[in-house]
Amino acid sequence: MNFKKDFPIFENKNIAYLDSGATAQKPKMVIDRIEKFYENSNANPHRGAYSLSIEATFQYEATREKIAKFINAKSHEEIIFSKNASESLNLIAYSYGLDNLKKDDDVVISIMEHHSNLVPWQFVTQKTGSNLKYMYINDQFEISENEIKEKITDNTKIVGITHVSNVTGTINNVKEIIKYAHKKGAVVIVDASQSIPHMKIDVQDLGADFLVFSGHKMLAPLGIGVLYGKKELLNKMKPFLMGGDMIEYVYEQKTTFASLPNKFEAGTQNVEGVVGLGAAIDYIESIGYDKIYEHDKELVEYAREKLEKLDYLDLYMTPNRENHSAVISFNIKGVHPHDVASILDSMGVCVRSGNHCAQPLMRFLGIDSTCRASFYIYNTKEDVDKLVMAIEKAYKMFEKYIQK
Amino acid sequence: MDNLDELYNDIIMEHSMNSYNKKKMEGADFSEIGHNPNCGDEITLEMKMDGDVIEDMAFSGHGCAISQASTSVMIDTLRGKTIYEAKEIIRIFIEMIKRETKDESELEKLEDAIAFKNVSNMPARVKCALLAWHTVEDMIEKGESEGKISCKCCH
Numbered sequence: 313m314n315f316k317k318d319f320p321i322f323e324n325k326n327i328a329y330l331d332s333g334a335t336a337q338k339p340k341m342v343i344d345r346i347e348k349f350y351e352n353s354n355a356n357p358h359r360g361a362y363s364l365s366i367e368a369t370f371q372y373e374a375t376r377e378k379i380a381k382f383i384n385a386k387s388h389e390e391i392i393f394s395k396n397a398s399e400s401l402n403l404i405a406y407s408y409g410l411d412n413l414k415k416d417d418d419v420v421i422s423i424m425e426h427h428s429n430l431v432p433w434q435f436v437t438q439k440t441g442s443n444l445k446y447m448y449i450n451d452q453f454e455i456s457e458n459e460i461k462e463k464i465t466d467n468t469k470i471v472g473i474t475h476v477s478n479v480t481g482t483i484n485n486v487k488e489i490i491k492y493a494h495k496k497g498a499v500v501i502v503d504a505s506q507s508i509p510h511m512k513i514d515v516q517d518l519g520a521d522f523l524v525f526s527g528h529k530m531l532a533p534l535g536i537g538v539l540y541g542k543k544e545l546l547n548k549m550k551p552f553l554m555g556g557d558m559i560e561y562v563y564e565q566k567t568t569f570a571s572l573p574n575k576f577e578a579g580t581q582n583v584e585g586v587v588g589l590g591a592a593i594d595y596i597e598s599i600g601y602d603k604i605y606e607h608d609k610e611l612v613e614y615a616r617e618k619l620e621k622l623d624y625l626d627l628y629m630t631p632n633r634e635n636h637s638a639v640i641s642f643n644i645k646g647v648h649p650h651d652v653a654s655i656l657d658s659m660g661v662c663v664r665s666g667n668h669c670a671q672p673l674m675r676f677l678g679i680d681s682t683c684r685a686s687f688y689i690y691n692t693k694e695d696v697d698k699l700v701m702a703i704e705k706a707y708k709m710f711e712k713y714i715q716k
Numbered sequence: 717m718d719n720l721d722e723l724y725n726d727i728i729m730e731h732s733m734n735s736y737n738k739k740k741m742e743g744a745d746f747s748e749i750g751h752n753p754n755c756g757d758e759i760t761l762e763m764k765m766d767g768d769v770i771e772d773m774a775f776s777g778h779g780c781a782i783s784q785a786s787t788s789v790m791i792d793t794l795r796g797k798t799i800y801e802a803k804e805i806i807r808i809f810i811e812m813i814k815r816e817t818k819d820e821s822e823l824e825k826l827e828d829a830i831a832f833k834n835v836s837n838m839p840a841r842v843k844c845a846l847l848a849w850h851t852v853e854d855m856i857e858k859g860e861s862e863g864k865i866s867c868k869c870c871h
Contacts (some may be wrong), residue, residue, distance in 0.1 A: 710729070715734065
């Protein structure tokens, strides 16, 4: 199947784009839908009594319904729009964490968390006098069952876990973690930013209390994110940002707030982003997650096979293929990833290099940074071949200088 | 890309992978840490002065080939120079990387450090090349504000 043709950027740029873990390219369908919105339906939703505003409101709210169905939420009121996964996580940390954590409670997160699901918890635990604890990974880059049971205890009030690591590509067994955490009375927040582009998310099946993701990694525009939260939790939470459209009655000295979901959406929203996210969901559903999974799996298998043959590479991924998503982190032994990435770039291969917003994980692994190739539906085996060729070139350039 | 092969040339490769300037200095007068948190590059620069002349410098730390080589080549270039000369070389190097100067007679003063000229075509690597140069700038500035470095030649 050739999905590449659906993405205009590849007509304009001759590149092997292997950085979808950072942001995905956009299909024509998404780009067109946004253009159409501005040409036909643009107005401020929830504000006007005139039909154009009602039209914009309809598009905005219909997408909320679509997302609720897409992740199998019970109600559209459980879907809150944000700027990105980071903002969604901050909303939870401020509006749920600050009010529900007491001194000496535990917040447990994994060492694989992106800074966005880590730094807010440092802030909140320090403010409330609670403890921040980590579930570490084993030598297979996975969190063992023992580790889960050792760290999540009766004292744990919040668990934060990434569904798929943006560095190792490990697929965490979030369903089991949630089950166990619930047994211990903790609330679980799932960061689905890296998983939702690749696999069907069913919040009820997972049992997640909160789940967040960014639109831009799943083919939608930049600047739109989603927070899913169970209605009973969201209802009890205080608003995060205050301002227009999130209120009911405002008096000189006090305010009553709107009900869900508006309570958490202050100010004019990113309607273009929401509409684009709706189009991205339509695109994903037109292909189907089973086909996306099949495509990604085949490609990642192919890449693993090729890269494992290069004995001068360090690879940071689980040997258990069924637990590995579409991200491969690697280093050429003795060569800094920034140098490797520059050489790859000169050959039209786009990979990320750095700490991937996961400095504690890097420190745990005893490294500063890695190169990271991440794959999505528009990638082909030719892209992988280009990657391998470029890595071989980089190695050759450095070979005689590398200190063995 | 030709630029790239020119950039990863022998001077840069040798200095980045096996630098004789990468060592601990005994009795350094000044020490300054520089880092780029985004890439994890970190260097410690040490400097010994003799009057207003840079007698010697050394560095330790880790980072990419560009940042490490740039540090080592900078040390070679600044060793034996007066503070006045050093400040001028630092200025020219930074301007070269930021594409603010193409004046050949100025660029000649950079000696081997001119090997980094192509970094100016690689915006993603500018920070790497400038790490050591900004660090030495900070070190001199601090030394001057504390009255420990004075430049006799500039009035």
